[in-house]
Amino acid sequence: MDLRSEREVANTRNKLRVLEELYEAAEAETGDDEELREMELESLKRFINQLKEEIARYEAHQPLRR
């Protein structure tokens, strides 16, 4: 889905920040279920990449700003 306004971009950036914080926390952990931690990291990274792509696509179609 394409972002259509600065407001949508701002909200997407907020979600991205939350997900990146979760990813960093999960990355730094060690635990008794390494496989589950890896699956969580994979899930978060997939979502993070999706949001980054949406933001980049929006920005690529904006007029150049000085």
Place this chain on the structure above:
Amino acid sequence: MIPPFDESGCLPPGLHGAALAEIEARFGRQSELRRVQMESVRWMVELAVHAGVQRIVLNGSFVTDIIEPNDVDCVLLFEPGKGNRAARRELRKGLPFLDIAVVRKRAFDEYVHSVFAADRTGERKGMIEVVQWT
């Protein structure tokens, strides 16, 4: 009971618990695409329950009034060290039409209360929690 959609075609804010039969009646019969997506949801729930899932939440265009949704976003809560790891690995391979997030408690709470709880414009919206899966 799943509440009616709001004027934007989304569920009202919050988690709305529903059994698979109710989810199918409300979201899984309105188009051929929805029928096959619902089939995937059923496979996912069966696998997730076998794997020892604690909670399952559905989000995305599947739980809106869109006739042909893009996909079904699912977030699955697991407790470390518990459940059937072989079944969990099957979930890791993925299922058609489903974007499955397998997470622990902290991430699950953020998905449900923050990331999935609002649309792109920041408007709060609802999700479906699968209940009574036994």
